[in-house]
Amino acid sequence: MRKSWWKVACVLLLAYALIGGLLMPVPARHILNETIRNLYYHVPMWFTMIILFAAGFGYSIAYLSSNKLEHDIYAAGFTKVGIVFSILGMLTGMEWAEYTWGEPWSNDPKQLGTAISMLIYFAYLILRGGLSDEEKRAKIGAVYNIFAFALMIPLIWVLPRMVDSLHPGNGGNPAFNQYDLNSNMRIVFYPAVIGWILLGVWVSSLKIRIDLIQHKRDNDFSINTNS
């Protein structure tokens, strides 16, 4: 129980974000109106995705320096769940854009940057899927993961800032951060971010544990009486 306090915290925070996010007062902004509540769900997806990809990146470096297959399992687990969160972030964003920008896809640079980074990570999955040798998959996967992450950061952080974006806060659009994110929203937004990040880490830890058991089983050469 002592070790799972953060899971309890995750459930509580997300329950709060869900109920508070839908019921607590928000400032009425032109065009955004009630869709501003998407802030509690769409934006934390990106935070979680970045954290998970960064964790995968860290474990890939750890794999290259230690050559322990466990590190590769960690890296792959974090990255795969990160991809799930990127898809969720894209879907919540497109749903929101449908009602505020008028169409789900409007060539927004941030949207493009994210689509590109999603493609990069899908390629990571294909690369891993194509290699059957464990050591080789781990090594090449780690090299590509480091390469991709280090290039993705400038792509999704620098590039969109160089061209005008439709996103709130860019190009004269109403921003979440400057005046919209008043204290009413902050008290839901920050717990929501922490809650979603914890959920991401939780789901990846489950995935990693399953893969670790699988790995142990595959490499266990003692006689198995069950099978």
Added chain:
Amino acid sequence: MQKSPLLTLIYKDLLTEWRQKHTFFGVLLYVGATVFMVYMMSGQPEAKIWNALFWITQLFIAVNSIAKSFLQEHPNRFRYYYTLVKPTHFLIAKMTYSTLLMLLVSSISLLLFNIMLGAPIHQLGVFIGVTAVGSISLSVMFTFLSAIAARAQNNASLIAILGFPLVTPLLMILSKLAVKAIVPVYQPGWWKLLLVLSALDILIIILGVILFPFLWQE
């Protein structure tokens, strides 16, 4: 006099290219056929489409001509090189060689584009400069990906799968830079964009140099 391993490796690659002229002519034929096909389909398009078609052609040329930088070598030969040279030297030599090749091939394709698809370029110097920077970006990127693909069971189609998402933003920047030479419009932040592109190129090279030794050891 002992030559530096870097120069020797580049010399070796160029010599191999010269001895196996058929592969080089194959690349040239590929470029010619691609440009001709684009011409057959689009005739002489307006400047913006011209630009887009040019960069897409560059992408396909890069995939096909740079891919062989690592894939043309037999996997067993890497073990031999491994005993002779440092991995960093090997990668940089390959990158230099593919950059030289790409510079040559893309200037040929630029010439062909100008002849066949019309010449909308106002500032030729700027466009040639951008093409040169583009060749460098594409060739360093695809050389490293070719190294990955060579280790991953010599799978050539992997280069396109890994490369297209990574290279899309580079091409976006390149075509934006090239627009300056085609349409005489005021483009604020042109130099900044060029700086970003150069920074990305340097980043790719540094990452390659750091990561390649891991890729090379078995």
